[in-house]
Amino acid sequence: MSWRTIDRRTAAEQDLGPGLNDAVKEKIRSFFPRYPTKRAVLLPALHIAQDALGYISLRAMRELAELLELPPSAVLDVVTFYTHFWTHSRGRKTIVLCRSLTCELMGGGRVREGLEQRLGIGEHETTPDGQWSYMTEECLAACEHAPCLLINEKLHKGVQAEDLDRILVDPENDHLDMPRSTLFDAPAETKP
Amino acid sequence: MTFGRVLMRHVGVPNSTSLAVYKADGGYAGAARALQMTPDDLVELVKKANLRGRGGAGFPAGVKWTFLPKDRTVTYLCVNADESEPPTFCNRVLIDSDPHLLLEGVLIAAYATRTTVAYIYMRGEFCEQFHILQRALDEAYAAGYFGHNILGTGHNLECYIHRGAGAYVCGEETGLIESLEGKRGWPRIKPPFPAVEGLFRKPTVVNNVETLACLPHILTRGLDWWLSIGTANSKGPKMYCISGPVNRPGCYEAPLGLTCRELIYGADFGGGMRDGKQVKAVFPGGLSMGALRGDLFPKPPDGKVDPKQDYDELDCALDFDDVRKYDLLGLGTAAAVVVPEDADIRDVLLNVTRFYAQESCGQCTQCREGTAWMYKIAQRIRAGAGRRVDLDIIEETSRNMGMIPGLSICGLPDGAAWPIRTLIQKFRREFEQRIAAQEPGAAQSLIRRTNAAAYELPVLHGRAVQPAGGTFATPLDVAPPR
Amino acid sequence: MPKIIIDGHTIECRSGIPVLQAALEAGLAVPHYCYHPGLSVVASCRLCLMEMKMPNPKTGQMDWAPKLFPSCQTPVRDGLEVRFRSDPVRENQQHVMEYYLLNHPLDCPVCDKAGECYLQDYTEANGPATSRMVEDKTKNPKKDIGPHTLLYQDRCVLCSRCVRFCDEIAGTGELAVVGRGSRCEIDVLPGQPLENPLQGNVVDLCPVGALLDKGFLFKQRVWLLRSARSVSPADSRGQTIWIDYNEAGIHRIRPRYNEKINEWWISDEARFGWKHVHRPDRLRQPRIRQGVALQPARWEELPGLLRAPFAGVAACASPAGPGGGARLAQPPSLLGRGQGEGQGIGPLAAVLSPMLTCEEAWLLAKLARSLAPQATLVLGHVPVSGHDQTYPNGFTIKAEKCPNRRGVETILQHLGGPTASFQEFLAQAVEGRFRAAYVTGGYPDAWVTDPVAAALARIPFLVVHDLFPSALDGAAAVQIPGAAWTEREGTFMNCDGLLQPFERALPPLEGVKADGQFFYELLGQPGLFRAQTVRETMAAELPQFSEVFIPRDLPKRAH
Amino acid sequence: MRDDDIIVLKEPELTPAERLYLPQILDGLKTTLRHMFDLQRRHAVVHQYPEQTREDTGELRTANYHGVHRLNKDPDGRVACVACFMCSTACPAHCIHIEAGESPWPDREKYPVQFDIDELRCIYCGLCEEACPVDAIELTPLYELVSCTREELILDKEKLLQIYEETKGIKPRRNPPVTDYGLTGTQGLDVAEPNMKRKV
Missing domain, CATH: 3.40.30.10 (Glutaredoxin)
Structure with a gap:
């Protein structure tokens, strides 16, 4: 098609962005007992993923979908609905x-x-x-x-x-880590 | 005034978020008392107290609890801490200073509804508050107020905080439920109501933070104390917020029925306008409930005062009933924002329409398209290319959305329509003055070139709309694009 | 059966359906987008709102409620009184239509949905003539979301039917609504395209031209198409379809509602399984072997050419003595290769392809048996690929990729006598037991494997009736071009024994005769082949064929 | 042959008065008589064509004369037609044949790969012109349509575009191409970015 169309069928490797490491995934799994369905963990999981990566990359969406047994588009759906989540990288x-x-x-x-x-x-x-x-x-x-x-x-x-x-x-901006409880604190080694 | 603060009694108290301070002041006594009653008695008590929900709609909490099916096995309690209504911050103040009051309310409500799992849905923007509440919750767990076999009564309750991520519509109870289930916060169609089929398709109660914070006080201070506060149909204390250019913006507790004027000018409350300005308009219940005229209403050009239209509305009592006399949707969150005399009413319109265009969830057509259209029109009016017919269009559009005429799934479009409609109705004269004063050629760049004809077509088929009049007497000479 | 009152008319309807469905089935043109009887109800388009009588809380009398109710969400109950013809309802429809058109591009001239677009129809019926929005419309990009599908986002009305289809019917959930409010879009996660085996249905589901089929894109305007009721030969389930065609040929296939089999959906195999009909290498002329090469022949001479050798072979096999080999049109040497005649197996075989209709199979079987009572009847090659796939709502795609295996089997069982499976037939053919065979094909894909070709090459007088040239051409004494299923009429019996008729869409390709007509002529029957007539004769012997199943015809827009 | 392929036409019933045919004959005679006795207008009825053309007498109304078709061009010089098939749908003589295809241009989607008009079949009713949503097909004032073979009078896209070049001086394109975007012209390029990057 020579007229302007966005190709959604493929995603280039470099556009997928960073993925989640095992510590983050383990953190997400620790939320499973709180809810009767795995899907309900999606919002906390996205918070954790965003804490870890700074934003929700395409690869993270795929991995979250796999982790929570959801179709990948369901993660995209939720990520874009809430203004809190960034789908492209952001500043420190x-x-x-x-x-x-x-x-x-x-x-x-x-x-x-x-x-x-x-x-x-x-x-x-x-x-x-x-x-x-x-x-x-x-x-x-x-x-x-x-x-x-x-x-x-x-x-x-x-x-x-x-x-x-x-x-x-x-100068305080540079170490603006809130005294977090253990809830959404991404595992330390994954901090950007 | 001899009213003693109860909901806000810990504001300003040092270290008030700790369990020790809270308990020293008789904390968790209400919960202890409640746990000795049967759940049904407790529901009956709350019904008698006529505790009306503080979230905005004012539905009695006790009645809501009785809608739960009798033969239920699992019940969920959702605490609505998704306080997203602009100028509202009373929940934030409450959690900031007294998180245990909320937790005690959760405990009582959970016991009354035989709930074993409670979720506190907290908006994503509450960062510090989340940590405060989480610490308080950890403390309460450690002290045995949550978890297994609470205080030896055999009642179990797990409580989790669930953070939202920035969506106004998740403050709607079914939107909140959907969001909790890990979906987009699209409100559900009703019936079934959450009390029958809510979170995870199980019976669910959704209550506001402030509503739950009232429960411990009803139990400890008794029904008579409670019923002695407020007006005939609106009982109990209420947290009022006031913001904008007043001398003392903030959150104040008062019995229901405080008037708007008191809230702005009262020495205990807003303390009057900053720099002695006058009030142009007040949104007394959060944005969604509509606007009241301030001291300064637009004077008719000929100086004649129309008694039907030209009066200020600051004497409106902020309770669940009186507000309707002033053409407001309801009490809402009782959070007033004051628009000063020097603000441009077009800016206010722009801000309000933008908010709803931004926050509409996109499910129902009227709301999705209508709010965006109103925003586009407001942008154009602000840019100095308004027409008088635009005011008619906005007003008509605002009439054609919302749950009250049955046109939408949730109440968000009602909340969008009311402030916009009341702004246009009550400040139409000022809008028209602004439109009359604008550059005649300004519209050209802002009006779609291919639809020039629509500029002159204010009539929707089959429905008479006021004659266009408009700013420009002659049709626009629209050049074709090259 | 509850009775409800719509606009003062009492209507009897099925219980458990929404008022909207009842109204649509009664023929009322109630506008709606998001409602689809096969999907969950979301009540988000707010176009089907109605007025309803409710008990007035003050007086206790039944009275029109002051608000509107979504008719898709309100189940019917006996005595319910609603109305669609009232000012509030009409006003709401007008307003909603105006909202829909605020940002919808007016590009109907290039939109493939034009002509069957809900937005066009509803705007014409209910909408305002002009838009009062004078600002620029929101423009959204077009998206390529899958191998077969394009998404024109700015035409989307966010009815979310496609999303619900992927979630509920296909169970794969590739599509999602992204964004919020007026910025909502339909999208897939990049790199996870829409490619489930049912995805084509989203194009039919889309009430506007947002989702389009790449294969049909820009090809035809829908008002230039005619539709024929047909049954898909793609698998043995017998999905009912509409074939949309015009004088230029077939353009697309759409699902035809069938409450017993495929409901509102069809598989992509059925949807795209017509391309072979227009393949340029289709056989177009009967040919007979003269010397080494196959030479064109005329249809008129074929019955004589065929009957004689078959009868001759049959006579050879009979104990009565030597047959009329001399009368054969073929060089005797060609016939003479066949040697053995098995016990109880006639030297003549007819291979009935499961692609034949019941009527054609019946005629061919009758023909073979009339020429040689001991003729072997063979069920042709049954193509199977993979396993049956069942989807969350029960939609099944069968592994058996032919429409009429069961129909042919029923006929063979009834006729009795020597029958064989295709494998047995091949084995016997390798042994050289057959002296003549009539082999029918008609498969969309190449089906002649090397063993098949080798086995059939042992048959001295081989008649091949097929759509395309194949490896059998070298062995065939006579090659007859077949007609595709779109060019024939008849019935298919599906895997569950359901007998479904279909009509002809196209005339047979130039130079080709419909199979049934040719068999008719071979049998010496006068006149035109009509499937119905043949079926009636069959029904006299085989009661299974006395009744066919024709799905309910639903009014337009009632799906 | 399907049953609905057969169209049964019924001859209209004539009333007894119509069967006389006299009123019609008289009606026709009236016109003849009027011309016979209207001396003043007699000269205007007959032209000495081809020595004297209608351009010479100034009677050719170029704005609405129904002559040979042309295909207009958009401001970028491309064929303005969007291959919507409206003209061929409207055409009572079925003389327009279009084959649509994907356009080679980034700002438009559909264009006619082939566009043929059989000028011999055409009845010059102008319905195609009426039907066209982008005013791409127009009837020109050219009426001298001659050729040596019938095939030459089946005009293809190139020929029709050439006629536009020849006639745009006599008859300017009626409406400028200002229909909604995407159909003609260079509009529609400012497409918004995809949602992923546009969350505001």
């Missing part, structure tokens, strides 16, 4: 910007502009040095501190466009 630090009504009224739009200007990227893009990605969410449920944003899992409250310089260079 991800900024989640709130764009709910309160945040916009309180100056969220300017924060977003400032962010795009400083990082030079659009939504769902990554800076060339692989450090930053950003996305917007409809509401972070921190409206009393609007406008607010998340860097990895740390909430920054009452951020104005002028504060961005300070927030972006904050």
